[in-house]
Amino acid sequence: MSRPFSVAVLGAGPAGAAVARRARERGWTVHLHDPRLPRQVDASPQSPQPPQSPVSAESPGGTLPRWPATYGVLVDECPAWLDEDPVWPDERPDHLDVRPVQSDERPTRLDERPTRPGRGQDAAPPTASAPAHPRVRTPDGSIRLPHRYAMVDAASLRARLAPGPGAVLHRDAPTGTAATPAALGVDAVIDCTGAPDVTGGVRQVAVGVHVSAAEARELGHDGPVFMDWNPGPGVTGGDVPSFLYVQPLDGGRTVLFEETVLATRASARELVPVLRRRVRARLALESTGPEPAARRWEVVDIPMGTRRRPWYRPRDGIWALGAAGGMVHPATGYSLAAGFAAVDTVLDAVPRGRLPRRLRLSAALAWWLRRLGGELLTRADGDVTADFFAAFFRLPARRQWAYLTGHDGVAVAGAMWALRRATGLGHPFLRPVWRRPWSVVGALLRDGVDPGAPAGSGRGAPGSGRRVRRTVRGSDGGAPSGGR
Numbered sequence: 001m002s003r004p005f006s007v008a009v010l011g012a013g014p015a016g017a018a019v020a021r022r023a024r025e026r027g028w029t030v031h032l033h034d035p036r037l038p039r040q041v042d043a044s045p046q047s048p049q050p051p052q053s054p055v056s057a058e059s060p061g062g063t064l065p066r067w068p069a070t071y072g073v074l075v076d077e078c079p080a081w082l083d084e085d086p087v088w089p090d091e092r093p094d095h096l097d098v099r100p101v102q103s104d105e106r107p108t109r110l111d112e113r114p115t116r117p118g119r120g121q122d123a124a125p126p127t128a129s130a131p132a133h134p135r136v137r138t139p140d141g142s143i144r145l146p147h148r149y150a151m152v153d154a155a156s157l158r159a160r161l162a163p164g165p166g167a168v169l170h171r172d173a174p175t176g177t178a179a180t181p182a183a184l185g186v187d188a189v190i191d192c193t194g195a196p197d198v199t200g201g202v203r204q205v206a207v208g209v210h211v212s213a214a215e216a217r218e219l220g221h222d223g224p225v226f227m228d229w230n231p232g233p234g235v236t237g238g239d240v241p242s243f244l245y246v247q248p249l250d251g252g253r254t255v256l257f258e259e260t261v262l263a264t265r266a267s268a269r270e271l272v273p274v275l276r277r278r279v280r281a282r283l284a285l286e287s288t289g290p291e292p293a294a295r296r297w298e299v300v301d302i303p304m305g306t307r308r309r310p311w312y313r314p315r316d317g318i319w320a321l322g323a324a325g326g327m328v329h330p331a332t333g334y335s336l337a338a339g340f341a342a343v344d345t346v347l348d349a350v351p352r353g354r355l356p357r358r359l360r361l362s363a364a365l366a367w368w369l370r371r372l373g374g375e376l377l378t379r380a381d382g383d384v385t386a387d388f389f390a391a392f393f394r395l396p397a398r399r400q401w402a403y404l405t406g407h408d409g410v411a412v413a414g415a416m417w418a419l420r421r422a423t424g425l426g427h428p429f430l431r432p433v434w435r436r437p438w439s440v441v442g443a444l445l446r447d448g449v450d451p452g453a454p455a456g457s458g459r460g461a462p463g464s465g466r467r468v469r470r471t472v473r474g475s476d477g478g479a480p481s482g483g484r
Helices: 014-025 154-160 213-218 268-283 336-352 357-378 382-392 397-405 409-423 431-435 437-447
Strands: 006-010 029-033 054-056 072-074 135-138 141-144 149-151 168-170 188-191 203-212 225-228 243-249 254-264 296-303 318-320
Touching: 006 014, 014 029, 014 154, 014 336, 072 336, 135 382, 149 243, 188 336, 203 213, 203 243, 203 268, 213 254, 254 268, 254 296, 254 357, 268 296, 357 409, 357 431, 357 437, 382 409, 397 409, 431 437
Parallel strands: 006 029, 006 188, 029 168, 135 225, 188 318
Antiparallel strands: 054 168, 072 149, 135 141, 203 254, 203 296, 225 243, 243 254
């Protein structure tokens, strides 16, 4: 009888945990590597095991590391295997009620929203609040996002993705030549250690504040907001563009207000003070004196458009998934649901050593097109960005869906072409493509990371050595040092 297929998964964040769990369900031998895994103690009265000593997931405490990040997902992008036992409150406070479209809001053709085959309208991953259609606000008006969105209950998700009996846990972080199938004694390696950080590269930076539901009501909170591109007090159209993001957490007991620069080449150190001031100005929070006990601040800093290797193109038995595979959307910062949706596709292909050619070509086209969108965002001012997003959210829901979630190159290209038709080639957002094409192409190539980079290598894996606390919205890594 042949031995089971074996795989080493690097990184125990959501992406790595999902890979490990689904591989175990196939009967594979799974080795999960992450130095953040809880320390294990032998059943014998001896000292704790050495850091690199393997431990069965059946051992006491054989669980995943804590995931402190804040995650949000487009619910219907998540795969059906996450639909069991959705977790959210049976009753929502009045201020979280998803009301019918108001008179100042354009209907959003919710019937056009794509639903994954086999999914019901009530299917969802474990979420911290009921899935809803949050508002999108621009200077042109207010609409409803035609896709269900929710904040993930990270603790419930972590429990659901625990690798289960038989998985072997390693409190280490193999890199370079130590992270190859031969060195680890497995048939394949799947790198889920997060996106590498590139000096001067494109990133998303945000500052948010968690407040109690009572304080949120006093601040005029009237429901979740996906994006509010209306400039806050004191912000002009020529300033660095940012939008307000508002989401309920903890079953509605707290609310997150977050000011986000969607894509920029400025550093977090430069932008964090600016964004903190903008949050305070929008909410009219006092800038002096002690903070209320229930108020908590967070900082988001996400490398955009980088990868350790393409998720769709393995090399020498080494694969990558999630942020490490380039699944962070370079124009939104999301990757959690996309990584989950690709897990089974990748695991189906791992024993063969490659994905189908058509899928590889389509995914590559989508990655480059979406990176182009991210690069153009870095060059636009506030007025131009707000106008462009107003045009984007006027597109049919299926076009929005293709761009926001798709790794289908043809569908992404179709969405971008439809947007060009809506705005015209002369729109200032698109102008760099025609006026300075080589500058745009050069920036895309300069930010790239060698597709053959060894698993787990590269400077600044998410969360490593950073001076700001990183909370990641919709991203999935599991950097050995505690990232996404």
